[in-house]
Amino acid sequence: MRHLLSAGDLTPAEAVTILDTAAQMAATQEREIKKLPTLRGRTVVNLFFEDSTRTRISFETAAKRLSADVINFSAKGSSVSKGESLKDTALTLQAMGADAVVIRHQASGAPHTLATSGWTHGAVVNAGDGTHQHPTQALLDAYTLRRHLVGDGGRSDVTGRDLEGLKVAIVGDVLHSRVARSNVQLLHTLGAEVTLVGPPTLVPVGVGAWTARVSYHLDEVIADEKPDAVMMLRVQRERMSSAGGGFFPSPLEYTRGYGLDARRLAALPDHAIVLHPGPMNRGLEISADAADSPRAVIVEQVANGVAVRMAVLYLLLAGGAPATNERADA
């Protein structure tokens, strides 16, 4: 693995290796001293062309726990708005000696362009590009699903296990969601069955080629498929306005059709869990009842995000199996 650009690039074995490595990383995070010396002397650049405090902090924490030097480069106003171009920014970072570039960009394909252009020699990690991909989010979701739903709900060792047979419903604005695209590919790679649920306006033309079922009716999916997990996607309020595309008539109508509330939560199988990539719009796609219920693993997803990103940075920069017994210098 030279870069991590798309969840679709991962083989089943690679995906399971990342999850297993993440589990080992998570174990180290239970210790009093959480820092590992593994990436000492290496430089990880967080190159964020789009605001995302959560994702940036998660990557920053992951890199620091591995003892890498971290440079945060916030470049709001890319070449799209005629600021400094992606190319010049990348060349600058290359000159500073970045071993890995974690990139968040509003343009779909920007990480791909960065990785294939020769502008940087470092490993490129896609931290979310436009409406294309967000592979570490899918990996942390898969990790969370495996922890809760595989091997007696985490009571037995799940090392080496995939998500064979799990049923996952992904609900909401699929059209604009890089989280949905990444999860459809990765969860399929890992053997899960994905059903996409949303109003037809928020499902892309061409979705028929995806490895997922599509439904426009959340209640039917909950009743008929009895999903093991429901992943709620963030819906931006501006999407309903005419200027935002007029994708649905009103927030209330959206919530009635696709919001996860107490009633729908109760209709889910007892073991089913609720995921959300955050940040949540409480009252729109998810009610407080659902978000705060014991079946919601949303806060845990954040913690798992650090472990998964540690695993990704580790596998890209150090290679091989992790030696988590090493201790950081005091």
Next chain:
Amino acid sequence: MTDYLLTDVSPLGEAATDVLLADGRIAALGADARARANDDAVTIDGAGLVLLPGLVDLHTHLREPGREDAETIRTGTRAAALGGFTAVHAMANTSPTQDTAGVVEQVWRLGREAGWVDVHPVGAVTVGLEGERLAELGAMADSQAQVRVFSDDGRCVHDPVVMRRALEYVKAFDGVVAQHAQEPRLTEGAQMHEGVVSAELGLAGWPAVAEEAIIARDVLLAEHVGSRLHVCHLSTAGSVEIVRWAKSRGIDVTAEATPHHLVLTDEEARGYDPVFKVNPPLRTQADVDAVRAGLEDGTIDIVATDHAPHTREDKDCEWAAAAFGMTGLETALSVVQETMVDTGRMTWADVARVLSTNPARIGRVADHGRPVAVGEPANLVLVDPAARRTVVPEEQATKSTNSPFRGRELHGRVVATFLRGRATVLDGAPVDESQVVA
């Protein structure tokens, strides 16, 4: 002026003969040609070569005035000559816009001074391409540039009333409105063809219906007011169907396809290389097949390049930030040969029709697109269909390098181009600039 004796050439791919060019005209054909050639006539061995009327491009972006960093009238017309063209129509989306008699005359004059091909400026339909009020179409028609083709290309004349008025108004001087068919609301922020590939790549879709809806509206408007309409760069199977239907009703519509829509598909976007970002976007294989079929059966009247040079900085970036467009003047004939002639779907006479006769007729260009016959103006191109060449954009005459065919081996090569009997290209290379300036 040098006379040229072309020996053993095949006019329109038919039986080989000799052709004498003298005094800017085709002076003699057959045995007569050798007999009448004077001693200092330059002989070109044309064995195996096809002689066509000089190609006429109805859709070229020369970028001057305004974006001389991407192309100038000199570099663009030199590229045109190398591609076998003797006349090009320079699109109106310059800066300032070609929406007044003054600007179109300037472009026309710069074209004459360059001397590589005849430059026929296209006039903007609306002031500043804004789609709101008609530009002074009559003044442009009456100017020295004698504009007959009007287009807001790059933008669509989307307001149905403005389009209707334009269609009606240009009848007074036998003009034609060349529509860039793109419903603007359906294509806000659009980056590529909407379908399976855009869904996966997360690039905003440019649906086929946004083109087809405008074409359907426009053919009905043209029928209603009894005007002629030209459809620029038609790209979808549905558009071919609509034009076929319109022609069957007797509507006076002509349609063009670009070389790239004859051969490339939206699959090219997968590498996010903006060289494949173009408007209208590359479509699916089914669309490519339909466009080829439409060209073969005459539904599509012409091939036009939509040559759209862009600077490196406008293409060396992420997809969404890149400009739309690709170069085409120096590769168009090869693409048509490869997709239509070498596949047996068209003859060289058909090539002459779609790349010369028909575009000259639509643009009302009198001295181009003429038969290869004695007395006709010697606007000609000599093609070697057996040649194979690999595209190296940096070696092309166009100032820009955004060719989608980089590294690709193309069929056929232009050996020589003649503008009114004067060679602009010989042995596949442009002649010295001092030779072309009139």
